[in-house]
Amino acid sequence: MTKTEDKKSPPSRRKFIMSSIAAVGGVALGGLLFLRDSLLFLIPGGKQQEFTKYLVAKVDEIPIGKAKEITIANKPVFIIRLPEGYKVYSGICTHLGCIVKWKEKEKKFYCPCHKGYFGQDGKVLAGPPPRPLDEFKVEVENSLVFIWIKKRRGGQLS
Amino acid sequence: MKIKDWILERFPIDYNRIVEVTEKAFIKEPIPLHYKKWFFATGGAPLILIMFQIITGIFLMFYYVPSTEMAYESVRHITEEVRFGFWIRGIHKWGSNLLVISLLLHMTRVFFTRAYRRPRELNWIIGLMLLGLSLGLSLTGYSLIQNQVSYWATTIGTNSMGAIPLIGDSLLTFLRGGEEVTGNTLTRFFTFHVTLLPPLLILLIVVHIFILRLHGMAELEGRESEGTYAFYPEHFFKVVIMTFFILAVLSTLSVILPPGIGEPADPSVTPSIIKPEWYFFLVYIALKIMPMNIGMSVLMMLGVVMVFWPFIDEFFVKKMPKVRLHYFVGTIAILTFLVITLWEILV
Numbered sequence: 001m002t003k004t005e006d007k008k009s010p011p012s013r014r015k016f017i018m019s020s021i022a023a024v025g026g027v028a029l030g031g032l033l034f035l036r037d038s039l040l041f042l043i044p045g046g047k048q049q050e051f052t053k054y055l056v057a058k059v060d061e062i063p064i065g066k067a068k069e070i071t072i073a074n075k076p077v078f079i080i081r082l083p084e085g086y087k088v089y090s091g092i093c094t095h096l097g098c099i100v101k102w103k104e105k106e107k108k109f110y111c112p113c114h115k116g117y118f119g120q121d122g123k124v125l126a127g128p129p130p131r132p133l134d135e136f137k138v139e140v141e142n143s144l145v146f147i148w149i150k151k152r153r154g155g156q157l158s
Numbered sequence: 159m160k161i162k163d164w165i166l167e168r169f170p171i172d173y174n175r176i177v178e179v180t181e182k183a184f185i186k187e188p189i190p191l192h193y194k195k196w197f198f199a200t201g202g203a204p205l206i207l208i209m210f211q212i213i214t215g216i217f218l219m220f221y222y223v224p225s226t227e228m229a230y231e232s233v234r235h236i237t238e239e240v241r242f243g244f245w246i247r248g249i250h251k252w253g254s255n256l257l258v259i260s261l262l263l264h265m266t267r268v269f270f271t272r273a274y275r276r277p278r279e280l281n282w283i284i285g286l287m288l289l290g291l292s293l294g295l296s297l298t299g300y301s302l303i304q305n306q307v308s309y310w311a312t313t314i315g316t317n318s319m320g321a322i323p324l325i326g327d328s329l330l331t332f333l334r335g336g337e338e339v340t341g342n343t344l345t346r347f348f349t350f351h352v353t354l355l356p357p358l359l360i361l362l363i364v365v366h367i368f369i370l371r372l373h374g375m376a377e378l379e380g381r382e383s384e385g386t387y388a389f390y391p392e393h394f395f396k397v398v399i400m401t402f403f404i405l406a407v408l409s410t411l412s413v414i415l416p417p418g419i420g421e422p423a424d425p426s427v428t429p430s431i432i433k434p435e436w437y438f439f440l441v442y443i444a445l446k447i448m449p450m451n452i453g454m455s456v457l458m459m460l461g462v463v464m465v466f467w468p469f470i471d472e473f474f475v476k477k478m479p480k481v482r483l484h485y486f487v488g489t490i491a492i493l494t495f496l497v498i499t500l501w502e503i504l505v
Contacts, residue, residue, distance in 0.1 A: 043331050071426055095450065096317040098310060098428040112430050113314060114446040128449055 052149050056088060059143040067102045067120075072149065077136070078102055078109070079145065080120055088147045089122050090134040100133070109133065183371055188386035189393055190377050199396055200267050203260035204288075205363065206401050207253050210408065211295075212356065214250040222302070224348035226341040229304035230422045237419055248412020249405075254296050256408065258437045261289050262495075269488050272471065273376035279468035281369045284362055286464055291359045296435065298351040304344065309423035310432050312347065313339050318441075321450045339425070439502040440495060 011019070054072060057079050062068050067080040069091065076091030076099050089109070091099050098113035108125060109118040116127030123132045136147040166173055192198060221240055223232040236243040265285065268274055274282035301312045316339065320330035335342025378384070387393070421429070434442050444453040463470065467487075474483045 043328055044336055074425055076426055096314040096445065098313065098432070099426065101428075101430070112428055112432055113310065114442075128446060128453070130450055 050150075053139070053146050054149050055144055056147050057086075057145040059140060059145060062086075065107070066104065069102065076100075077147075082120060086138045086140065086145050087120070087122065088136040088138050088145075089118075090136070092134070093129060094124075094131045094133060095127070095129040185388065185390040185394075187371065187374075187389040189375050189389055190381075190386055191384045192378050192381065193375060193393065194387070197263075197267055199393075199400060200260055200264040202397050202400055203404065204257055204264060204292075206397070206404050207257040207260060208359065208363070210249060210405070211253050211257065214246050214253065215352065215356075217246045218250060219352065224302065224345055226304065226344055229302060229344060230419070233303050234419050237417060244416045245409065245412050247417050248415075249408045250299075251417040252408050252411040252415075254292075254299060255435075255437075256404070257292055258296065261292060265289070266488070266492065268376075269484060271376070271378060272484055274468040274471075275379075276468070276472060278369075278373060278376060281366060281373075282468050283465055284366045284369070286461075288359065288362050288366060291355055291362065293437065295351060295355050295359065296437065298347040298355065300435065301347045302344070302351060303419065304423045305420035306423055306429050307420055307432065307434075309339065309425060310428055311434050312343060314434075314445075316343070318445060318450070318454065321454050433502065436499055436503060439499045442502065443498055 010016075056070060056072075056077065057068060062079060062081040064081050064083055067078050070077050070079065078089045078091050078100075080087050080089070080102075091109075093100050093111040093113065093116055095111065095114055095116050098111050100109040100111045100116075100118065102108075103110050107120050109120075109122075110116070111118075111127070111129070114128050116129040117125040118129070118133050119125050121132075122135055124130075136149065139146045139148070162173075218236065221232055221236045221243070223229060233247075236247055238244070240246075268282065268285070297311065297315055301308045301315075316330055316333045319333060320326045322329060331337060333343070333346065334340070335346045433439075441457060444457055447453075448456065471484055474481070
């Protein structure tokens with residue numbers, strides 16, 4: 001090492017502050033990026049929407065006032081025939097995700113987890129559920145009952 | 159003492175200093191006389207129980223398989239086929255129940271003696287965190303069995319987290335590892351239960367005890383000069399007696415009421431009668447009788463009041479020195495908790 005290098009004048013105050021900010025900022029930015037990417041890694045993302053038409057019943061299969069429970073992609077779905085036509089509901093309680101039961105005598109859906117009741121129109125009759133049962137769009141075609149299902153990532157249906 | 163010298167030469171620590179510190183911090187630690195009563199030893203019980211939880215938990219991990227296909231089967235294998243499996247699992251299961259009970263007793267004692275008063279407020283808050291962690295460990299623990307209660311408790315538990323404003327949705331997806339309760343949820347809960355929550359629990363226990371030692375054991379109000387006795391031997395042997403007593407209780411419970419496995423998880427059927435473990439009945443009732451947002455807000459408010467209770471209490475003590483507010487609040491809290499819990503157990 002030569003003596004001239006030793007005696008180099010110290011960096012100006014402005015230069016020192018600027019380079020400190022650059023260094024600290026760079027590290028902070030790197031840290032934030034790391035944090036963001038870690039969060040993105042942990043929370044699966046990606047959304048796209050597609051609809052699928054799904055055959056759920058034959059027209060004469062269900063008598064008026066009765067319901068049929070089927071499973072679509074591991075999810076319970078209730079098809080109920082009312083005098084005015086077919087209604088199809090998701091069997092997943094809108095409160096905290098348990099599966100409702102159809103009580104034919106009382107014409108009600110009942111959720112055992114926190115004692116929620118829904119009517120045959122899907123509306124909340126009693127208990128804590130915040131909104132009616134999720135309903136599917138129904139289409140009757142050539143004596144067959146279809147519903148339209150929104151496809152989610154990974155083929156899950158809702 | 160050749161071995162000692164050999165080690166000290168290679169591991170050059172100040173041996174005498176360590177002996178001195180240990181003596182001061184533990185062996186000769188002055189303990190106020192009223193701690194001779196058993197009710198005042200409830201803080202030791204959770205520690206002993208957590209020790210048993212760690213040991214039996216490690217044992218269970220030798221056989222448990224955290225996958226949707228194998229979890230239930232492996233728990234059945236432990237319970238029915240592994241030698242002393244029902245006993246180890248019984249101790250772990252009953253230990254978690256006794257842990258919550260002993261924490262509640264410890265809290266009750268601290269609350270009614272106002273041991274949380276200045277300067278020990280921070281330790282009260284750390285204690286509440288320990289209660290929260292224990293409940294988190296309990297919930298993630300019983301979700302690992304993959305029976306109906308596990309599945310639906312996980313579904314309901316994560317869904318109610320989803321109701322938290324702003325972060326709810328992300329939190330739900332993070333906890334479940336997706337939008338639905340799947341095998342991802344199981345491996346996540348397994349990770350929480352065995353790798354994240356226990357070290358956090360141990361760390362907070364260390365801090366809790368460290369703060370306790372720094373302040374010394376809390377004295378009773380109005381009996382500050384009652385005198386003290388040393389940790390060793392009397393208090394130490396009390397802990398030993400307690401350890402054996404707890405082991406005896408856990409063993410007896412595992413034999414008389416061995417842990418069951420229930421029905422395997424079935425995502426397509428919610429059982430007609432489904433309830434969480436008893437220590438979640440308060441949350442369960444709140445969610446049952448109130449709309450979700452209000453229920454969650456009430457519970458969170460309750461949590462906030464509990465966290466800040468030492469400061470709230472101090473404020474009222476200064477304003478109205480004659481009113482013993484904590485007696486009323488404590489009594490009401492305990493009665494409410496007991497009535498709700500017993501009601502749900504019996505009805």
